[in-house]
Amino acid sequence: AQSVTQPDIHITVSEGASLELRCNYSYGATPYLFWYVQSPGQGLQLLLKYFSGDTLVQGIKGFEAEFKRSQSSFNLRKPSVHWSDAAEYFCAVGLTGNQFYFGTGTSLTVIP
């Protein structure tokens, strides 16, 4: 079945530490890939997107993500986490046609 998997439901990191959030997808073709962030009580904000070309994409707030075709992955990274990064993060896949799917999300807690 086609799916978007975020294997980590919840992650806790210390402020200043590096972060990597995992995302895997299972679709036949290379989809369009996105990461969104949601702060409590808010809507979703786009962090970055991958359509084609360079497999390392830069986003807002110091985030980056790397597309690895061989692993069907699109992991989100940040070298140094700030307390304001505490939020829920969603990976999403857009397919050609009218299909757009979200992972179940990873909740990030940042400790001082």
Added chain:
Amino acid sequence: DAGITQSPRHKVTETGTPVTLRCHQTENHRYMYWYRQDPGHGLRLIHYSYGVKDTDKGEVSDGYSVSRSKTEDFLLTLESATSSQTSVYFCAISGRRQGGNEQFFGPGTRLTVL
């Protein structure tokens, strides 16, 4: 931020009553979407629209209907609300086809069905 508003932002209603949620955009985007967000499920598409009067079903459309009479407005109606429809509802817009472009989200509507 994209100009997307949702109303109401919060609503409590009783089982069996009709409910309409409104999404309004000022971006003149062609595509509009309604999602529901539930713990453990992420966001799931309810219905979407690809133009005025053009709508189609998403993966969780049962019990919901939509209408789009103007480019800027997309209404979601629960004809007879049930407790399983308690959720947070998000509207999104996109300038191009769903798969090929990012979506911008509204602030959400928290609906409680008692």
